[in-house]
Amino acid sequence: MSVRELVVLGTASQVPTRHRNHNGYLLRWDGQGILFDPGEGTQRQMLRAGVAAHDIDRICVTHFHGDHSLGLAGVIQRINLDQVPHPVTAHYPASGQHFFERLRYATAYRETVRLAEAPVAADGPLAVTDAYALDACLLSHPVESYGYRLTEPDGRRILPERLAAHGIEGPDVGRLQREGVLGGVTLDDVSEVRRGQRFAFVMDTRLCDGVHALADGADMLVIESTFLDEDVRLATDHGHLTAGQAAAVARDAGVRHLVLTHFSQRYSDPAEFERQARAAGFDGELSIAQDLMRVPVPKR
Numbered sequence: 001m002s003v004r005e006l007v008v009l010g011t012a013s014q015v016p017t018r019h020r021n022h023n024g025y026l027l028r029w030d031g032q033g034i035l036f037d038p039g040e041g042t043q044r045q046m047l048r049a050g051v052a053a054h055d056i057d058r059i060c061v062t063h064f065h066g067d068h069s070l071g072l073a074g075v076i077q078r079i080n081l082d083q084v085p086h087p088v089t090a091h092y093p094a095s096g097q098h099f100f101e102r103l104r105y106a107t108a109y110r111e112t113v114r115l116a117e118a119p120v121a122a123d124g125p126l127a128v129t130d131a132y133a134l135d136a137c138l139l140s141h142p143v144e145s146y147g148y149r150l151t152e153p154d155g156r157r158i159l160p161e162r163l164a165a166h167g168i169e170g171p172d173v174g175r176l177q178r179e180g181v182l183g184g185v186t187l188d189d190v191s192e193v194r195r196g197q198r199f200a201f202v203m204d205t206r207l208c209d210g211v212h213a214l215a216d217g218a219d220m221l222v223i224e225s226t227f228l229d230e231d232v233r234l235a236t237d238h239g240h241l242t243a244g245q246a247a248a249v250a251r252d253a254g255v256r257h258l259v260l261t262h263f264s265q266r267y268s269d270p271a272e273f274e275r276q277a278r279a280a281g282f283d284g285e286l287s288i289a290q291d292l293m294r295v296p297v298p299k300r
Helices: 042-049 072-081 094-104 160-165 171-179 209-215 229-238 243-253 271-279
Strands: 004-010 024-029 032-036 058-060 088-091 115-117 124-128 133-138 146-151 155-158 191-194 198-202 220-224 257-261 285-288 294-296
Touching: 004 042, 004 257, 024 042, 024 198, 042 072, 072 094, 133 209, 146 209, 198 209, 209 220, 209 243, 220 243, 229 243, 243 257, 243 271, 257 271, 271 285
Parallel strands: 032 058, 058 088, 088 115, 198 220, 220 257, 257 285
Antiparallel strands: 004 024, 004 294, 024 032, 124 133, 133 146, 146 198, 155 191
């Protein structure tokens, strides 16, 4: 059975706290795993969350600030130590190539796994697989930062009432699905388009076109909300979002499940992020991320 869920490994911004590790997020998607922004301590958080190095097929780094990338060294070495049997691909801003190389080769170890480097230099597609297409969009932060968007190919939903109207049943249903036509009846006659699921990952950024493009129509949007609304000036100055800004983006984009994360250590009441998100008019599913929580991607 396919599993599509977000495993939250860390939710702090800049400074970890007693209850929040530096960033880290694993998206499980039909037997594949995409690790986003492995900050310091990610390898230990993986152990606590039941995530193995074998679960990682891609690593996506939004930018090279430490709370989003210092865990790369340990994760890459763990992938090699455990001799992960499949290739792993790493995406990250091309302008940070020197940072990636320093982290990849921070200490001596034996390389046993093929790690493909696929740096991001512009908006657009990064990879296409049978299960998803992966794209990137430039964000607005003091250092170059990209957000990521995963889109499942559209499928088709069979409509039983239309099958019955055409007298198609039993093994003939499978034949029609495989061949596209049966006795003059086409697949379009008995089905409708089922839009593929969409997942967006937006970390450190001010409001910008890239934020809105990534969020548009997402079934799940994981987005930073470093500050509360009363500190909007600080957020803008440091290249971040507030809870209200993130929720307004989700509201306008038609997001189904909003996951707020990357919280400043200055705030002690996580419930305030939820209050401000609701005050901004977002009425969909809402999660205030906590370390080690699991959030299913909404089904279509």
